[in-house]
Amino acid sequence: MGDVVRERVEGKLRGAGHQATPQRMSVVGALCEEQHQSLDEIRARCPEVGLVTVYRTLDLLSELGLVRRMELGGRPRYEMAERHHHHLVCESCGLISEFEDCPLDQGVISRTSPEFRVTAHSLEVYGKCADCG
Amino acid sequence: MGDVVRERVEGKLRGAGHQATPQRMSVVGALCEEQHQSLDEIRARCPEVGLVTVYRTLDLLSELGLVRRMELGGRPRYEMAERHHHHLVCESCGLISEFEDCPLDQGVISRTSPEFRVTAHSLEVYGKCADCG
DNA sequence: TTACATGCAAATGGTTTGCAAACAT
DNA sequence: ATGTTTGCAAACCATTTGCATGTAA
Numbered sequence: 001m002g003d004v005v006r007e008r009v010e011g012k013l014r015g016a017g018h019q020a021t022p023q024r025m026s027v028v029g030a031l032c033e034e035q036h037q038s039l040d041e042i043r044a045r046c047p048e049v050g051l052v053t054v055y056r057t058l059d060l061l062s063e064l065g066l067v068r069r070m071e072l073g074g075r076p077r078y079e080m081a082e083r084h085h086h087h088l089v090c091e092s093c094g095l096i097s098e099f100e101d102c103p104l105d106q107g108v109i110s111r112t113s114p115e116f117r118v119t120a121h122s123l124e125v126y127g128k129c130a131d132c133g
Numbered sequence: 134m135g136d137v138v139r140e141r142v143e144g145k146l147r148g149a150g151h152q153a154t155p156q157r158m159s160v161v162g163a164l165c166e167e168q169h170q171s172l173d174e175i176r177a178r179c180p181e182v183g184l185v186t187v188y189r190t191l192d193l194l195s196e197l198g199l200v201r202r203m204e205l206g207g208r209p210r211y212e213m214a215e216r217h218h219h220h221l222v223c224e225s226c227g228l229i230s231e232f233e234d235c236p237l238d239q240g241v242i243s244r245t246s247p248e249f250r251v252t253a254h255s256l257e258v259y260g261k262c263a264d265c266g
Numbered sequence: 267t268t269a270c271a272t273g274c275a276a277a278t279g280g281t282t283t284g285c286a287a288a289c290a291t
Numbered sequence: 292a293t294g295t296t297t298g299c300a301a302a303c304c305a306t307t308t309g310c311a312t313g314t315a316a
Binding site: 071088090091097099101103104108109111112113115116117118119120121122123124125126127128129130133 | 204221223224230232234236237241242244245246248249250251252253254255256257258259260261262263266
Binding site: 017 | 295296297298299
């Protein structure tokens with residue numbers, strides 16, 4: 001994992017009164033290896049960390065805004081909340097890809113619901129990928 | 134529930150070789166009373182239908198494209214897939230509201246990912262509602 | 267009379283909690 | 292010393308499955 005990410009995570013943890021333990025940093029390392037992983041995929045990347053600790057670490061990092069939890073294709077998935085992006089989910093093979101071109105950048109919501117203060121949003125697009133098309 | 138909806142549902146069920154049983158129509162009736170309900174809310178509106186039957190009916194109606202299942206504010210919610218819309222979720226009080234002005238109508242995806250054939254999408258917006266603002 | 271549908275009880279499986287030991291400050 | 296973190300085992304709880312009974316074409 002990049003040193004930039006490590007330092008950002010350690011800083012956020014310490015700043016909130018938590019420790020940057022080896023287990024927690026292992027989970028972060030696992031998350032950095034790939035986007036939108038399931039719990040099993042994460043665990044396979046840090047098998048030395050106990051199941052319960054993985055759950056608690058994901059909760060903690062989510063609270064700190066470092067990790068994003070989402071439900072993609074019916075299963076919970078997690079990823080580092082670095083750059084803003086959305087997901088394309090292939091309904092045939094399950095392949096998940098990303099796109100960064102966010103259609104909400106233009107303030108659509110503030111125009112349609114001005115009384116609602118938007119803090120976040122998630123968008124998932126379903127269909128068929130190039131291979132299954 | 135409106136007769137239009139009832140007939141559409143009965144037609145779809147029969148057309149796919151299923152029966153429009155009283156239990157199934159009760160669940161449909163419950164779904165018609167309000168949008169994006171949790172399982173408990175649905176059950177409270179048709180307590181005469183067994184838990185398992187409610188689950189199976191929601192599955193069946195989802196397969197037929199009549200019901201939309203989504204994860205809003207961490208919990209599964211269901212609604213009749215009548216008109217296309219998206220949800221605003223208040224992170225303070227949990228209030229869920231809808232907006233119909235879909236920012237994806239303009240073919241954003243086909244421009245950014247032309248090799249992906251889009252069949253559906255879901256968008257959830259999180260923030261603070263007018264009362265919690 | 268045959269296939270479909272229901273609903274109870276039991277099984278399942280992902281997630282959370284209790285608690286004692288290990289660790290950090 | 293004191294509070295935090297870990298991880299096992301057990302608890303929990305939403306959802307699914309097995310199966311016997313009821314119902315429709």
